[in-house]
Amino acid sequence: MTRGRVSALVTVAMLAGYADGEPLRAQEPITGHVTAGADVVGQPEGDHGADVELRVRAFAERVHDFGSHFRVRLGGYVDGLVADRGQPGVTTDATVRPQELYLELHGERADLRLGYSRVVWGRLDELQPTDVVNPLDLTRFFFEGRAEARLPVALIRGRLFLPRSATLELIAVPDFRSSRFDQLDEPTAPLNLYQDVALAIAPAPSVPPLVPDRREPGVRWNNVQGGARLQTTAGRLDLGVSAYRGFEPLGMLQLETGGPVETFPRFTMIGGDFETVRGAWGIRGEVAAFVDDSFQSPMLARPLEGQSIDAGVGADRRAGNFRVSGNLLVRRRSIDDAAAAPSFDRTDVNVIAAIDRSFARETRRLQVFGVYDPTEGTSFLRAIATVSLADQLSLEVSGGAFLGEGPDTLGRFSDRDFAYVRIRRAF
DSSP: OOHHHHHHHHHHHHHHHHHTTSOOOOOOOOEEEEEEEEEEEEOTTSTTOEEEEEEEEEEEEEEEEETTTEEEEEEEEEEEEEEEOSSSSOEEEEEEEEEEEEEEEEOSSEEEEEEEEOOOOOOSSSOOTTOOSSOBBHHHHHHHOHHHHBOOEEEEEEEEEETTTEEEEEEEEOSOOOOBSOSSSGGGOTTOTHHHHHHHHSOOSSOOOOOOEEEOOOSSGGGOEEEEEEEEEETTEEEEEEEEEEEOSSOEEEEETTEEEEEOOEEEEEEEEEEEEETTEEEEEEEEEEEEEEEOOTTSSSOEEEEEEEEEEEEEEEETTEEEEEEEEEEEEEESOTTTHHHHOEEEEEEEEEEEEEETTTTEEEEEEEEEETTTTEEEEEEEEEEEEETTEEEEEEEEEEESOOSSTTGGGTTOOEEEEEEEEEO
């Protein structure tokens, strides 16, 4: 977003505050953090080798209310990278991105948000089938989890607060933004699966990064993404239904005369979810039917059209300083091409578990997360340990391992184990 657009956004909010007949409140403090750390991704004996990276991030935001009905939230970050990624010379990159950058209008019966933002749909842990509004940074997803990986999109969101605790949420996304393997020098990123394609095409000790011709949907009326979600409560049961029409956030490769091309086909999702409490346990469920879906063709000829359905249930509970949770997610995909269907149609089962434990008056924290696919024998395990060194200063150490090989999502990241250490200063 340009400086002029940001200034205009703030000016509108200030005028709105005066129009409300209330004086402008005192400025809220700017909050944020600075992190710096080193990580190693890959295995020295693996096909991709081991990459060593230094990453820094500076994040800052301010939330300010003008009167009782208008809010402005301005937040963004600067990321920097210096790395040895097996390329000639040192790999460096930097980027400046918005995080939450919006104007919000509040009322008793409705609210409206306009700007860059992240929206959370679904109820399961980490692998949420109906959470389709925001794309992901896949490196941050594996390093830190889904909450940190969501990328903001330009959107208009309106919510209507209906009787009996019901809420109708309407979203329109006029400008497409894709998921990223990494926001920093993506072509050379160690978790970039396109490098497997490069190795398959031209096996060699040193393979140049594969950079496809990215053909993203343009900004025009027939490319607007959007959907709706209705939430309500029946007794002790929270229910939700949702529908969304958008573009695949992670592109599909196909080979053309001029080289590989990355396209983003349309998808249509219809979903539902629930949550309730039974004693000390929270019980959740979620299902998403992608009635129009696309899948990567193994031969890179073209995206394969078809359908898929993701359905899962989960439970969690707290016991003192512990929080434990588990989910079972089943994924079924089928394609319309009858000739290719027998070799491509598949069902995957993911068993997901997480443990969160705090120690010493919450000055230390351990988070363990794991995913296991019994159909392929693949799994992913991540542990994050955080230690508070002083007020607003903490140290974080993490490691993740991909175990097993197979055609499922986890199996594609084999030999990309990682570990990192970083220090964080909040303000």
